[in-house]
Amino acid sequence: MGYTIAEKILMAHCAQDSIKPGEFIEASVDVALANDITAPLAISEFKKSGFLKVFNKNKIVLVPDHFAPAKDLKSANQCKVLANFAKEQGIKNYFEIGAMGIEHALLPEKGIVLPGDLIIGADSHTCTYGALGAYATGMGSTDLARAYIDGKCWLKVPATHKYVYKGKLNKWVGGKDLILYTIGQIGVDGALYKTMEFSGPVIEKLGMDDRFSMSNMAIEAGARSGLIQPDAITKEFVAGFKRKSKFYYSDSDAVYEKTYEWDVTKLEPQVACPHLPSNVKPVSELKNIKVDQVVIGSCTNGRISDLRIAAKLLRGKKVAKGVKLIVFPATQKIYLEAVQEGLAEIFVKAGGVFSTPTCGPCLGGHMGILTDGEVAIATTNRNFLGRMGSPKSFVYLSNPAVAAASAITGKITHPGAL
Amino acid sequence: MVIKGKVHKFSDDINTDDIIAAKYLVSTDTQELGSHCMETISPDFTKKVSPGDIIVAGNNFGCGSSREHAPLAIKGCGISAVIAKSFAAIFFRNAINIGLPFLESIDVDKINDGDLIEIDLSTGIIKNITQDKNYKTQAFPDFLQQIVTSGGLINWVKTCIKSQ
Numbered sequence: 001m002g003y004t005i006a007e008k009i010l011m012a013h014c015a016q017d018s019i020k021p022g023e024f025i026e027a028s029v030d031v032a033l034a035n036d037i038t039a040p041l042a043i044s045e046f047k048k049s050g051f052l053k054v055f056n057k058n059k060i061v062l063v064p065d066h067f068a069p070a071k072d073l074k075s076a077n078q079c080k081v082l083a084n085f086a087k088e089q090g091i092k093n094y095f096e097i098g099a100m101g102i103e104h105a106l107l108p109e110k111g112i113v114l115p116g117d118l119i120i121g122a123d124s125h126t127c128t129y130g131a132l133g134a135y136a137t138g139m140g141s142t143d144l145a146r147a148y149i150d151g152k153c154w155l156k157v158p159a160t161h162k163y164v165y166k167g168k169l170n171k172w173v174g175g176k177d178l179i180l181y182t183i184g185q186i187g188v189d190g191a192l193y194k195t196m197e198f199s200g201p202v203i204e205k206l207g208m209d210d211r212f213s214m215s216n217m218a219i220e221a222g223a224r225s226g227l228i229q230p231d232a233i234t235k236e237f238v239a240g241f242k243r244k245s246k247f248y249y250s251d252s253d254a255v256y257e258k259t260y261e262w263d264v265t266k267l268e269p270q271v272a273c274p275h276l277p278s279n280v281k282p283v284s285e286l287k288n289i290k291v292d293q294v295v296i297g298s299c300t301n302g303r304i305s306d307l308r309i310a311a312k313l314l315r316g317k318k319v320a321k322g323v324k325l326i327v328f329p330a331t332q333k334i335y336l337e338a339v340q341e342g343l344a345e346i347f348v349k350a351g352g353v354f355s356t357p358t359c360g361p362c363l364g365g366h367m368g369i370l371t372d373g374e375v376a377i378a379t380t381n382r383n384f385l386g387r388m389g390s391p392k393s394f395v396y397l398s399n400p401a402v403a404a405a406s407a408i409t410g411k412i413t414h415p416g417a418l
Numbered sequence: 419m420v421i422k423g424k425v426h427k428f429s430d431d432i433n434t435d436d437i438i439a440a441k442y443l444v445s446t447d448t449q450e451l452g453s454h455c456m457e458t459i460s461p462d463f464t465k466k467v468s469p470g471d472i473i474v475a476g477n478n479f480g481c482g483s484s485r486e487h488a489p490l491a492i493k494g495c496g497i498s499a500v501i502a503k504s505f506a507a508i509f510f511r512n513a514i515n516i517g518l519p520f521l522e523s524i525d526v527d528k529i530n531d532g533d534l535i536e537i538d539l540s541t542g543i544i545k546n547i548t549q550d551k552n553y554k555t556q557a558f559p560d561f562l563q564q565i566v567t568s569g570g571l572i573n574w575v576k577t578c579i580k581s582q
Contacts, residue, residue, distance in 0.1 A: 024559065024561040024562075037440075037443045037485065037487075038484065038485065038486070040446055041446050041486055041487075044446065045572055048572070049572050049575075049576065050576075066440075066443070067443075067444065072444065074444035074445065075444050077444075078444060121484075122484055122486075123483075123484055124482065124483045124484040124508055126484075138484040138508050139484060139508060139511060139512075140484055140485075140486035140508060140511060140512035140515060140516075141486040142486060142512070142515035142516055142570070142571050142572065143511065143512075143515060143571065145571075145572060146515075146571050146572060146575050149572075149575055149579075150575060150579065154511075154561070154565075154571075188431055188478060188481060189431070189477055189478035189481065189504065189506075192478060192504060192506070192507065193507045219482075219508075222478060222481060222506060222507065224507055276431065363435075363440040363483075364435075364439065364440050364441060365440055365441070382433075382435070382482060384433045384435045384436065384482060385435070385436065385458060385459065386435060386436075386439060386458040387435050387440075391458045391459070
């Protein structure tokens with residue numbers, strides 16, 4: 001009986017020569033990540049435990065990104081906790097705002113997370129790195145505190161669901177649409193406590209940015225992780241990094257609890273309507289939905305190819321009267337690329353704002369909060385009630401092309417209709 | 419351990435933004451977090467809770483973010499335990515790790531808002547005092563029981579390290 005890629009990575013990290021879904025294991029982690037919301041709790045738990053030194057200062061990553069640049073005094077205090085802990089423990093993977101980015105775009109960009117790694121993060125979207133062929137999963141602060149002590153975590157081995165995408169993608173359709181479609185089909189608990197494995201000819205042709213968007217939202221279907229087997233595209237992405245990757249592949253006789261197969265040739269851009277990521281409709285079914293705000297960015301869709309798509313549509317155009325367009329690149333590197341390529345100019349000339357990297361607007365933190373009755377279309381990952389501000393506001397989720405097209409017309413729009 | 423309290427009913431897919439909105443994550447204080455518990459979906463919730471009360475919810479309770487502030491807020495507002503048809507995976511492990519008692523039960527629909535219930539965590543039996551009925555749930559696997567009885571993950575790890 002064979003194993004899936006996820007099971008093989010877990011097996012390698014708990015030094016067992018067999019593994020089965022449902023089994024509890026104690027695994028060694030390669031990277032333990034936390035941010036300005038979750039690290040302060042982890043650090044305080046670690047300090048209370050009586051241990052003085054972290055297990056390995058090179059495996060700990062601290063990224064102030066949620067309320068950074070600090071939005072108020074309390075968040076400044078939280079960010080300071082990370083800076084102090086990094087200094088005290090000699091943690092070099094601490095990223096001050098000038099070097100920072102949204103954690104799930106930053107870590108792959110820096111080569112901190114690699115194929116074959118076991119990565120835990122006190123942030124639910126840690127599953128993003130599954131796109132590299134790594135086992136990456138979100139946990140809580142106490143789990144991180146424990147990893148600080150001995151470099152380990154407890155895991156219940158999840159069963160794997162396989163998703164096979166066949167056919168050819170339409171123009172304006174990408175990774176975000178595939179994952180929204182998938183969540184629409186299976187529901188927000190359709191992969192509860194499972195590993196998702198994305199595969200098939202459509203995935204094989206997807207670039208890394210689209211793959212990251214897909215794995216990023218595995219959590220929105222309840223999954224522990226969302227993996228894509230490494231291939232030439234993955235290998236090219238990690239080629240320049242110092243630390244070596246380990247490439248794992250699912251066996252041909254690996255056991256899947258469920259397999260879904262979809263021909264996505266006719267798929268059009270997908271939009272998740274309020275207030276759940278599973279409330280998904282094809283964009284053409286949404287008629288006359290006026291938007292007050294358009295948000296392009298986040299750990300889901302704030303990468304350079306996302307910004308290029310948005311800029312292609314916005315070039316020489318103006319956002320509709322009364323629409324607030326906020327573009328926030330995911331990292332400082334992407335920010336600079338967007339400036340150098342002239343994308344920033346396109347956004348500003350179109351009447352949008354071009355913001356520093358931050359998680360801010362996505363979670364209703366800062367830099368674009370919605371008030372009562374406002375409607376937003378966002379390239380982010382969650383549209384829960386009140387997610388971006390007022391409990392009386394409405395969030396639609398889409399890919400960057402739909403978001404940019406909607407900014408121009410002032411209502412939710414198929415980019416092909418411009 | 420036996421817990422007794424009045425039931426507060428919630429639906430499916432109660433997410434961590436519902437439990438504690440992101441704007442309050444600038445604090446790690448359990449009492450402060452507790453004072454805003456469920457504010458978005460039930461603004462009067464904390465006023466209705468008496469210490470020891472129990473949340474009873476549908477599927478996928480605690481979906482969304484990894485914020486441990488969510489189970490802390492539930493504890494902080496005086497709730498003593500959560501019963502749901504199913505729990506989101508990160509919430510599940512956070513509850514174990516911080517020692518918030520919880521049970522998975524298929525009989526959630528039979529329990530009404532305001533019922534007085536009693537849970538015996540060692541047997542997994544839920545006693546509905548108002549309706550004079552008992553519901554059986556599955557006890558935690560041994561591994562998780564160990565963490566819970568140690569008083570949470572950090573204490574459990576300390577015990578493990580000591581015994582090595």
